[in-house]
Amino acid sequence: MSILVVGSVAFDSIETPHGRVDHVLGGAATFFSLAASYFTDVRVIGVVGEDFTDENEAVLTRRGVDTRGLEHVEGKSFHWTGSYLKNLNEAQTLKTELNVFETFAPKIPAEYADSDYLFLANIDPVLQAGVRRQMPKVKMVCGDTMNYWIHDHRENLNKVLIGLDALLINDGEAKMLAGEDNLMRAANKILSTGPKTLIIKHGEYGATAFFSEHSFGSQNGSGKPGYTSVPFRAPALPLDAVVDPTGAGDSFAGGFFGYLASQPEVTPAVFKRAMFYGGVMGSFAVEKFGTERLQQLSREEIDQRFARIREISHLD
């Protein structure tokens, strides 16, 4: 099964307690694509400038990612400059240079029309909605967003949320979206107005999925018994060095959705395993700067880490 992802492909300049890097390949769609590429076929839609080299693109194509939807235009690529010196758990944005991303208008190549799954990474909800409309037949749509869209573009965002099978956001975003400080109540409020399933990411503590009665079995109207009101919490792997947290959430999304897309059916058991694979890919992403660690993993390493996360969290 194939996943179509739309989002940012960018350069990041990052400083963390472990060092600094300048203009390394980054962007939500990049991290997502690389992480998902270990599980399923991935097709990316984004825009880059003239500074985006063949070698940059090869990072994606070497992992089998289809980059025919990566538009090359005049100008410079999106460039984010951030620091984790004060707090490894929260990026401090020093500079955002949107460049070619400012006028990004996603175009879906004809070859992508038969994509089975759709991931709407964190971009303007108007663009997310536009892509969604052009892909009416996908089996499942997941998406991300951020504080800026929640705070200043709520109406547009709401139109996207209502069509999502799963929304993936972090604690702060969930609380802001619901206007509610308790995570469980925030989750129920969000589920009552939008996505069928909500995944809240807790950074180094893992992630929790909150389900609604529409979480399973409604996509094909078969009404198969899958409803559960019990959330599912997947731990993150305690790491002795978080070199660069950039892209951890997007890598979680890639591991999560990539695994889901690789399975014949999305059952509660498959969903739970997907949460673990999300944690696995997030844990790899932060071990080196940028996308370096995600570029050359083996499925064996991935499954070893899956087993380790199981080991640290299971009674038997």
Added chain:
Amino acid sequence: MSILVVGSVAFDSIETPHGRVDHVLGGAATFFSLAASYFTDVRVIGVVGEDFTDENEAVLTRRGVDTRGLEHVEGKSFHWTGSYLKNLNEAQTLKTELNVFETFAPKIPAEYADSDYLFLANIDPVLQAGVRRQMPKVKMVCGDTMNYWIHDHRENLNKVLIGLDALLINDGEAKMLAGEDNLMRAANKILSTGPKTLIIKHGEYGATAFFSEHSFGSQNGSGKPGYTSVPFRAPALPLDAVVDPTGAGDSFAGGFFGYLASQPEVTPAVFKRAMFYGGVMGSFAVEKFGTERLQQLSREEIDQRFARIREISHLD
């Protein structure tokens, strides 16, 4: 098996977004005793003033807690006033009136001499060390501490830590104690200089146990194979109403240590289950103000919640 706990028995005045209470029964030893009482025999050592009523004491004795070590002296009981209005995850102390607690000198009644386990709740490490010395034959000693002792009484604290089978502290305390921001490295540093096992409590995200080669099997020199370098992470239960977080950590400790003490042997499997029972008792504690929720639970309710925490975190 019996646990001896030494620590504060106090009155708390608390405000949270759910309301406020004045002079309700509290204190680390109180929460610990009530939580542990559902698993094993508990004996408490503490000091209270003339404002401590028979009804206050009956809260403990109704749960079978042995209060012969609860010293009654002239003056007022320890009184803590705190607020969670700004942040439910971190108490803001408004007033600390030590009163009779200021000159607390723990005395161990003869009837307590045969206690099997010892819990040193958060008090002056000099007092913790004194109690420890008087109980040389206990099978296992666990303890707690707080920022103040870590920061200003480090040498005294170090003498306590080195004799602990398990230290239970929260994220901030662990980072401060190790002088290290990464939890895994902080844990390894703490384990290299002090306790055999370290449990770091993450509040609403659960708790992680970090083990050393001395964690299992060393207490009786049998060298049984129990060593694991793999941490164990137990989730907290997502709750839709945290009414009053006071005592959550002490209740975790009570559930954890109470369950351990109820088992014939402390194996890795038993330890993991104990972490879950810690989470169970912590989750009950915060559902009502003060100790109210811990006063009349049933073992059935406790085991139901254990099963629920298992359900939200296990793949199958």
